[in-house]
């Protein structure tokens with residue numbers, strides 16, 4: 222029996238052969254200059270063979286699962302595809318991804334010019350779209366580790382899990398410097414200072430490896446250029462109102478670090494700077510990034526980002542191309558984009574030199590990646606996805622990320638022999654809640670979307686044979702003679718757009734109810750906060766004997782138990798300032814009259 226994917230492929234190849242009967246003759250891969258030549262020469266040769274439509278095709282990124290026709294890749298000569306946050310292949314395992322990707326890739330290679338595709342995906346904390354993979358703490362937790370070599374290793378492992386599935390373009394790292402925790406993308410940031418964020422740009426080197434040409438390396442994307450974490454009110458896609466010196470000092474510095482580490486792609490921010498949308502900001506994209514900073518890689522737009530510019534569609538396209546964007550993430554409107562840009566070039570409103578510059582960058586990166594030699598998924602790596610070794614690294618990242626906020630009378634670490642432990646709270650036994658957004662789905666969700674260890678399971682596995690762990694989510698039986706209570710509370714999943722909180726950074730009613738019952742029982746309470754940002758806890762803190770911030774730890778909840786029971790002493794340091802009250806938000810280190818609940822860099826340890 223022929224598999225549906227195979228049928229689709231046969232159909233696509235036949236259709237591509239038909240298309241290539243057009244004016245220009247088909248070029249075989251063997252006719253292209255080989256790998257003996259410098260990548261620049263190979264790119265120039267290929268560019269010289271392209272029609273204007275083919276060039277514009279290379280500049281176009283469609284959404285993989287929203288292709289209108291299966292053979293659109295070859296028919297339009299698309300240069301790249303993305304898997305959006307809610308996209309998944311028919312079988313959402315790394316192998317299912319590899320099957321889908323290879324079918325698309327073969328379609329791309331059946332075009333008149335056999336230029337391989339790039340598949341882009343938001344592996345922002347591990348290859349977190351595919352089920353069964355290793356999911357690391359979100360960046361805010363990695364920022365708390367203050368351990369760049371660890372973060373580089375996280376990048377390495379993420380790249381291996383992606384490459385097995387054929388996804389060689391990662392829309393990560395987010396190098397936002399978050400200056401307002403109301404922003405729903407706070408957890409995608411490594412922290413509130415440019416120094417801390419810059420130090421974590423080593424994720425780029427982890428993803429891209431010693432050389433991009435290795436099949437285990439993926440293209441890193443520094444995003445979102447620039448000022449995304451500095452918008453007024455912490456509004457997602459909002460406006461950063463600041464002078465140029467401040468923009469450079471706070472927000473541009475991490476890009477310099479990423480470029481120095483060889484980052485080959487940069488994504489433009491949806492946000493504005495002083496009222497001008499970044500997608501049209503030629504001064505920052507072309508003059509500063511590509512000129513002054515010498516960036517020779519690819520500038521990619523954000524999801525339909527150009528449609529937020531002023532004017533009709535042709536004006537939007539022209540403004541963004543002219544500003545210096547090279548690849549256009551046009552999930553659905555990709556054909557309209559190609560037709561429009563070709564028209565704009567023909568009408569002389571966009572120069573062919575600008576198109577050539579964009580395509581040269583794209584092709585050069587593809588040659589640098591060895592894609593022409595190894596276009597298909599590196600399937601020998603498939604077995605690595607979610608492997609024990611990778612999960613061990615994630616567990617280490619979890620325990621290093623934990624910040625000990627309070628530890629009265631040395632309650633922690635708990636003895637493994639402690640008699641009866643009550644575990645409560647909505648985030649104790651909920652993998653989805655500890656993963657946060659950008660996990661299997663775009664906004665994430667509660668429940669068990671993939672394989673992992675909940676914090677509760679980690680606690681159960683950690684205690685000795687004589688201890689008893691009881692899970693009572695709402696703490697209704699707190700009076701039943703326990704020795705200690707652990708409350709695992711905080712946020713539930715969200716991502717961009719939906720995660721902004723104008724007010725409402727306090728604990729929810731359910732958490733407050735649990736805390737009240739535990740406090741009333743008189744038990745010593747260890748509070749574990751699972752959240753993508755600091756929450757307002759000033760009124761509750763006095764009731765807790767000990768408190769830990771665990772951020773959004775990912776699949777390896779056992780790392781939390783490692784710290785609670787003292788296998789490892791806590792070493793995390795706050796990557797941002799912890800506000801006392803809603804009124805104090807935003808608060809950042811260096812502010813006048815700086816008086817947070819916990820300062821930037823705070824974090825206790827065991828004696």
Ligand code: BGC
Pocket residue numbers: 303304305306343392444523524717
């Ligand atoms: C986000 C980007 C992401 C892209 C693709 C956008 O909405 O802002 O961070 O890379 O979608 O999923």
Ligand code: BGC
Pocket residue numbers: 304305306307308524663
């Ligand atoms: C996609 C995301 C994208 C978002 C932007 C979602 O439907 O899945 O990848 O970032 O839309 O609006």
